[in-house]
Amino acid sequence: MRKVTVAIIGAGTAGLTAYRAARKHTDSILLIDPGPLGTTCARVGCMPSKLLIAAADTAWHMRHADMFGVSAADIQVDGHKVMQRVRRMRDRFVGKVLEGMESIPEQDMLHKPVRFISDHLLETADGQLIEAEKIVIATGSRPAVPEFLQKAGKRLLLNDDLFELDTLPESVAVFGPGVIGLELGQALLRLGVRVRMFGVGGAVGPIGDDEIRQAAVQCFSAEFPLDPDAQVKEIRETDRAVEVTFIHTDEKPLTEHFDYLLAATGRRPNVDRLGLDQTHLQLDDRGVPVFDPQTLQCSVEHIFIAGDANNHLPLLHEAADEGGIAGRNAALLPDVQPGDRTVPLAVVFSDPQIATIGMRPANIHEQFSGRFAEAVYDFAYQARAKVLGRDRGLMKVWAETGSGTLLGAEILGPDAEHLAHLLAWAMQQQLSVSDLLAMPYYHPVLEEGLRSLLRDLQTRL
Template sequence: MKKTLTVDVAIIGSGTAGLSAYRAAKLKTPNVVMIEGGQYGTTCARVGCMPSKLLIAAAERAHQVETSEKFGISYNGEHQIDGRQIMGHLKSERDRFVGFVIEGVNAIPEQDRLVGHARFVDQHTIKIDDDITVNAERIVIATGSRPSYPPAWNKLGSKVIVNDDVFEWDELPKSVAVFGPGVIGLELGQALHRLGVDVRVFGMGGKVGPLSDPKVTECAIEVFKSEFYLDVNADVKSIELSEDGSAVEVTHINLNGEVETFTCDYLLAATGRRPNIDTLDIQNTDIALDERGVPIANPSTMQTSVPNIFIAGDASNQLPLLHEAADQGFIAGTNAGSFPDIESGLRRSAIGVVFSDPQIGTVGQTHHQLTNQYHGNFAVGEMSYVSQGRSRVMQQNKGLMRVYGEFGSNKFLGAEFFGPASEHIAHLLAWAHQQNMTVPEMLDMPFYHPVIEEGLRTALRDLNETLRSCNCPKEDCSNCTPGC
């Protein structure tokens, strides 16, 4: 039955950003609807951060068994990994997390929930399938993103998979080729390797995870390569199905410079994600798009070039992280609800963590961003985890930390690091960054002994010495940071 609704705010999408936008908009106006074209349950809970951490937790337990000899704990080399039990536990806990999200959605009044594929008719009108027309004064796009890979790989049929598919396995495969050593590829690739899967990780351009600092990148690559097959500059000659269609054959130049064919059960595509914008008929609006076809939005207000349309979460392709999606959704929903009164929302310091082992952390401005902004004229402090006391005690003394500061102001600018407990150190640094602390102020904070955080103090001390011995020219220099 066809019907037409008139609302103040329409939210397209019910993921983390959409739910946050809905709740924020409802605080400003009662007439809000949320439209969902797929399953309820956020990307994080269903196919992202939570199920991946469950797989990683199992992998860490297996790895601890294998690396206990130095502590005098014997290991005979033959512990059994029950892939079916691992995946059963993962899916059970995953479903529990998804259930909490669905409970939250079900608490939303039924009249505020619309189901179907939404597409723009114009800047105030949304069509849902062929049944419902929504006339909305304001609209928030919160449609999320999906995995993306080269179309040529579709010839592999069910043998090409994405992270979503991994979490539907009933049993672990024998072998997997992972393409893309970014966050997803590193986490899943290493976890599968530690659970007994024959894994090879292929990349391009020498990158690993979110790192841009060349020294930290080099350290991370060497550590990962010592554990599992990783080629960040892979020369792949061909990717084909086997003759009987039961496997994938990846022919490449291996790390020894020889031509080799790796035959595996699956090709896991971890080559990036694509904002779900292309199915919205966005061309029926006047929204300005970037070169990727993604709406351009003000990061402080999440307002697009069309004043009554906002965007939030992975669909905006700004920072595809859960906490960012929640913040963006709140900003977009608040402004959509109170339109035309628009306010800048709270944007927090950038923080990122990769749950590999060792973990990767990034805070504030990256090495790449600072190089572009300051033309290389910024201070760097460094600390190796190799001799760091607490890390060595735990036999986790691998990695490198690099912290950045501004000459003259002594302001802490950011950090990239690869080492144990990076998820915790990242939070300390992000709080300091958001408070605009200087490096001397950070060094005035308490550090216990013996803890891994003492390594952070070592890096900050090194950075402080560099800041105090600024060698910038005395005369005015447009390429130098303030104070030099």
């Protein structure tokens, strides 16, 4: 039996950060992961998807160059070359992650899956036992596929599978207009793939505000068929396609054939194979350990959970923050401290982009009822956006009355990733609307739209 002070299960972003944080306080540490190594972001997530989006945006700008009086005739998309570059660059990103792991001593690594035997005891498949004083669960997540989508059989694609295609397909049915579905679905469409997107319940990306959600549906529906609350009657695999039968706009069933069905229906935490039933951990209705989001400590005090495994904020920068907090607290138990958390920030790299910053609208309405003001801005009136031919979308900001402190924001618009960072940094510094209006604004830039919105918000405060 091997005995260690800290065992970390999972070597993704959260696990690696937890390892480095714990290693500052103890040499008795074990990082456990059966592989493949390289983090979800680098292998199948944010990086390969952005490579596909970059190719798609290039094709789109070429096709729409005529609005500027520029001719780009005979545009061709070579699907083989597109996917070759995606994989080549993805492998480089994965390689960089693996290079960063080379500094980890081999004795600190165990390349095997493990399960809990008890609160302190882990076991590998071949019977090796590890007794750990403290444990960090950082096992990440995997795609969640509803049972009815599995009827697509061999025509079913996950985002993990998409990047392994030798070339671009001719048609894809995308299920799930969330972050993954919007990014990949729109990118495929702009590369010449016929796309139809289906959703459930009306949600679009991470948007919480109804007005911005409706604007998003209008924007994306103008480019490809999108039904965020679809009535799908049947999915069936055939010899050469997957059939999807759904209720069309005329209330009649319509059947369309696609090369593939892309399931972009979210991800599930990788905790169901850890033998958590052998522990005294309190689990929620999803089977995920109940934990303190500030300290990452579970109901069993020596066990912590970080990153996508807890499904709290499944984003790379959040996983890194949580890994650092969990690793430090595990190593220094019982000295458990709340970690410094940054303002929530999420970006969808669609076109127009979507960004959410700070508190969600529902939480603002609940926690600041009668004590907040909001203002909305339409990018159709933004000069720089009109110059760029990208004047679609809305931006909304909420602030506390009296203090003028920013509470939250949602953006559907051009280059929202940059405006979102400005707002997140402002919220992190607890700046008020007045503080932001005192900042410099160049002309002509997209940030002038933010200034117009803040001026309107100031009058409402």
